[in-house]
Amino acid sequence: MQERQTPRAIALGYFDGVHLGHRALMDRAVQRAREIGGTSAVCTFDVHPDSVVLGRQVPLITANAYRREEIKKLGGVDEVIFLHFDARMQQMDWRGFIHKLLIGEFHAGWIVSGRNNRFGHKGQGTAEGMAEECRKAGIGYDCIDDVKVDGVVVSSTYIRQLISQGDMEGAARFLGHPYTVTGVVEHGRKVGTSVLKVPTVNLRLPSEMALPPYGVYAARVLVDGESYLAATNIGVKPTFVDGGAPTIEPHLLDFSGDLYGKMIHVELHKFLRPERQFASVEALKAAIAENVRQTREFFEA
Known part of the structure; x- marks a missing residue:
């Protein structure tokens, strides 16, 4: 008889800088993990997808060597799963990403993503598609709306702009640290x-x-x-x-x-x-x- 795997509540994203939007995703994953008697996790990539897709390096808010520690420290999740983003991952069908990887390999019992999260080949996976596939698989799904500060959506892109301008106080307000x-x-x-x-x-x-x-x-x-x-x-x-x-x-x-x-x-x-x-x-x-x-x-x- 196959041993039953502990389910994971998985938050999806790149989590660069661990800003207030990321915290909302992880807070929900931690909550759902408690509810399903599982573990909370972040599923992210080892390199920024744009660096592979667009062929240019994306300046990061957190140094690579410190990403795992920062995500766990600021998000309170039990574990961080790093996937290798390469041409094969880029070409993966979005349904395969959900069923084969997240559910099949990592035993997702609940998935949490942002409203604008895109995944799979050519970014064809959407929050709506994720919700439907999770329903078919009989697992939970939460779509987290954008977090805003003074009417501005919190994003790593916007925070990078603040950093490049030397606005460290503004960056801290959107990061939460x-x-x-x-x-x-x-x-x-x-x-x-x-x-x-x-x-x-x-x-x-x-x-x-x-x-x-x-x-x-x-x-x-x-x-x-x-x-x-x-x-x-x-x-x-x-x-x-x-x-x-x-x-x-x-x-x-x-x-x-x-x-x-x-x-x-x-x-x-x-x-x-x-x-x-x-x-x-x-x-x-x-x-x-x-x-x-x-x-x-x-x-x-």
Whole structure:
């Protein structure tokens, strides 16, 4: 006798950034999992479908290495299922995607998707089609309407626009959390420590991420369960030109210690000023002191 598989309540989507719309999908999946005595899951892809379909990289809000952790942390689901999106997946019939994959392989007992979710070959799968196929299969289905903030539909595309404009406060309102860069601290050129006497930590910007404008930000750094304010520079440090790749360098306030090799999360809360070349080290140090003051003031407010 075949063992009965535990049913899953599965939320569908790419879940880049885990914004307020994604949270609505996952909240419903968690609720339905409890009702059917199953587990809650997100089913997503390892690469953005548009990068395969359109042949161009889509800038992401969450670094690839951190997507699973962020989805589980912010969505409260039991598991995250990553499907490999390639030409074969692109050509899959939308009914086959539901019956063979979601129900047959992953034992979906309930499926949750957004109103505008498209899936299967040429995006022929729709919310209406999903509802009908789930009814035929005898499983539950919820279609979640668009979530709006001030009348604007929450979407990863719109949030990327806000990030590209340096509107970190706007991005946070639509995300439901600050835009965050996650990475492992690397050894830099020690300019901050040796020349400026302002110790910073050095992170490589993940190449797949949506880049905010180069400049200085009021930020918060999370590491080892602690939180520190940080005046944070993103860019190429034009006062010390070396042709290097752009980096993110938080100057942690009220912190002393060694963070090399540690995973840190840098929350960007407010754009303070564009990156620019200074005429002297003294002028740059004065600007950094002002940015530190602005960072403290922002978080006190």
